[in-house]
Amino acid sequence: MPVPRTVAGRLVLIVEKGDRETSFRIMLRLSFLPRNSSFTWKLAYVTLSLYQKLFYRITVEGKEHVPLRGPAVLASNHTxxxxxxxxxxxxxxxxxxxxxxxxxxxxxxxxxxxxxAGVFPVRRGKSDRKAIAHALKLLRDGCMLGMFPEGKRFPALGEGKTGVVRLALKAQAPIVPVAIIGARDINHMRRTRRWHRDRVLVRYGVPIQVKDDPAHSRDMDAAYTHAQELTTRMMKAIAEMLPPEMRGLYA
Structure with a gap:
């Protein structure tokens, strides 16, 4: 692979392919940052904001729907x-x-x-109790989670899994549906000679208030049905904010 000529292309190569010397230097600097702290997140936010201004042109709609405090779950499509x-x-x-x-x-x-910066791993395709317990603790501490209910990337909306809803029910946290449009078209590695900024639209929907029924702890079938119904409602809320060609199973 030819070495990118631009600074942006070189940075992408370092992160994606791994430049050992540069990686070591960056890791040394990162070691002084505290884990899971608001300071580290703010630093990441500033860094990412500069990054997105270079590569994206983001338009945000419905930001007022995001709760500024208390537990919440952002549920977004994933492309x-x-x-x-x-x-x-x-x-x-x-x-x-x-x-x-x-x-x-x-x-x-x-x-x-x-x-x-507070991102934590989850093993897909199996019940990762450690990740679930950590996510639940964050919500009960009043934090906001970002999750992709499809579980993996789909160009058009795929089937929503019930995991997002189950977490929200346990923590009694509202679910904010989110639609990201245009992210799939981003491709930095092609931009080694010509500057271009991709247009991305982010739409936040009205929060879905969830309420668990104590009786569900004794009736697993009823609990499953309730989680499925809320998941369908959540996915349809995401679909309504997407263009028709991206609504997939929820068109």
């Missing part, structure tokens, strides 16, 4: 690896993301920065 960055830049408060374990295994810089 790109840039979604975490985009949500982090567009949110008025810190988001604690649950991200796939693989992201923490590819590059030490990305992994360390994620951890210190």
């Amino acid at each position: 790109s690896g840039h979604d975490i960055v985009i949500l982090g830049c567009s949110s008025p408060r810190q988001i604690f993301f649950m991200a796939k374990q693989e992201l923490f295994e590819k590059n030490p810089i990305v992994s360390e920065f994620f951890r210190r």
Whole structure:
């Protein structure tokens, strides 16, 4: 692969492919940042904001729907690896993301920065009790989670899993539906000679208030049905904010 000629292209190569000497220097600097702190998140927010101004042109709608305090869950469609960055830049408060374990295994810089900014890993395809317990603790401490209910990337909306709703029910936290449009078109590695900023639209919907029924603890079938109904409602709320070609199963 030819070395990118621009500074932006070089930075992407360092993060994605791994420049050992540069990675070591960055890791040394990151080691002085506290873990899971608001300071580290603010630093990440400033860094990501500068990053997005270079590469994205983000328009945000409905930011007033994001609760400024108290527990909440952002539930977004997932089309790109840039979604975490985009949500982090567009949110008025810190988001604690649950991200796939693989992201923490590819590059030490990305992994360390994620951890210190409050992002934590989850093993997909199995019940990760440690990740679920950590997510529930964050919500009960009044934090806001960012989650992708589809579980993986889809160009058009895929089937929503009930995990988001189950967490929200346990913590009695509102679910804020989010639609990200345009993120899938982002491709930095092609931009080694010509400058271009992608347009991305982020829409926040009206929060969905969830309420658990104590009787569900004794009736598993009723609890499952309730979680499925809320999940369908959540996914339809996301779909309504997407263009028709991105609504997928919820068109």
